[in-house]
Amino acid sequence: MAKIKVLYFASLREQLGYAEDIIDVPQAGFDIQSLITLLGEKKPQVKAVLTETPRLRAALNQTLVSFTTAVKPGDEVAFFPPMTGG
Amino acid sequence: MAKIKVLYFASLREQLGYAEDIIDVPQAGFDIQSLITLLGEKKPQVKAVLTETPRLRAALNQTLVSFTTAVKPGDEVAFFPPMTGG
């Protein structure tokens, strides 16, 4: 097991009332979708927010990724709604 | 017979060395093409400049027109090369 940092932005951060989780993940065979499942098991509030966000986006080490992208210990993962810049 | 004013712009004006002609035209049945022919008969220098200008443009009373547009006494006609603004 090793730790990864999970960040929440915008409506996700606001609904949770906090911006960051640190979570233990297995060393191998772990992707963004597995992380969502694990977070949901450990934190019901996070599960609700992630599943209720339409078109949830994920970034791995500050790059947009699909949910099938592998996560390694030490990575920074962020979850947020579709971006609305400009 | 009645007078119309003919203006020349850009390379036409420069080649002629002057900017304006006043010319007598018939009262009726006269178009831009007839005016070009008449100018050519009366002023060989104008004929050379008008025929040697690629894609010659004409304006009648400050509106771009085709050479088949009728000209009336008192009108202002202008000849110039394709426009290059902007």
Place this chain on the structure above:
Amino acid sequence: MQHVVVQEAAFDVGHEYTRLAELSDHVGGVSIFVGCVRDTAGDLQSLTLEHYPGMTEKMLQNLSAEAFERFHLAGCTIIHRVGTLGVGSPIVFVGAAAAHRAEALQATAFLIDKLKTGAPFWKCEQFKDGRRVWVEAKAADDEAAAFWS
């Protein structure tokens, strides 16, 4: 707001931007294009712009009115300079303010494309070696203008 000017003097881009941006709380985007005197080969001295006074203003006002209507603008500005301009000098300012970005961007492209071939301006280049050359109209400019028809 439609603001159409032909002038010898330079224009202030910041000032013209503010005029468009502050029109209304409904403005969500301001788009601007400025054309400058380009010196591709390092041999240009200056550029002289001649125009047809009276006809120019009329055609630019028609163009502004067309853009205003077509792109649902809150504001539209066309400023075109005439006279002799040095390398790098601004020649033309076109700007549009609209509720949405697509309309502002499209109006700006429309204005400059149409203005290139549809208003009675003519450019004459003066080179450092003394040559004077009237700029020839480009077929690409006719095509760009025709795109909006």
Place this chain on the structure above:
Amino acid sequence: MQHVVVQEAAFDVGHEYTRLAELSDHVGGVSIFVGCVRDTAGDLQSLTLEHYPGMTEKMLQNLSAEAFERFHLAGCTIIHRVGTLGVGSPIVFVGAAAAHRAEALQATAFLIDKLKTGAPFWKCEQFKDGRRVWVEAKAADDEAAAFWS
């Protein structure tokens, strides 16, 4: 020249224009788009922009580099504000300087279309009656960004 900034402070459009226009004698056109806080119904108090520090700068720099290469730019500027902004406030400045107008205009449209959906900014609207609403992403913005792919 590529100039990419995320900041709370306002920007000076005239200053940013000059930075682009004066890059080189090869610049023939400068195109600019500024997005502002729009109040369509008269009930908006302010707009707050949140972002993902670090990722934002990286994505905007990638976007600038892509535009610079793709449209053969002499200069490219992206300035995006964050924090709480009042109605009418400028939010974002994108600008491009190029030899020819088409490249400058296209680069500007590309930058703002891509930036709308491709950089980690989120807008929250505060209304005069106290409501707070996160702005929803528009399908039209995804389509506009996809146009450039």
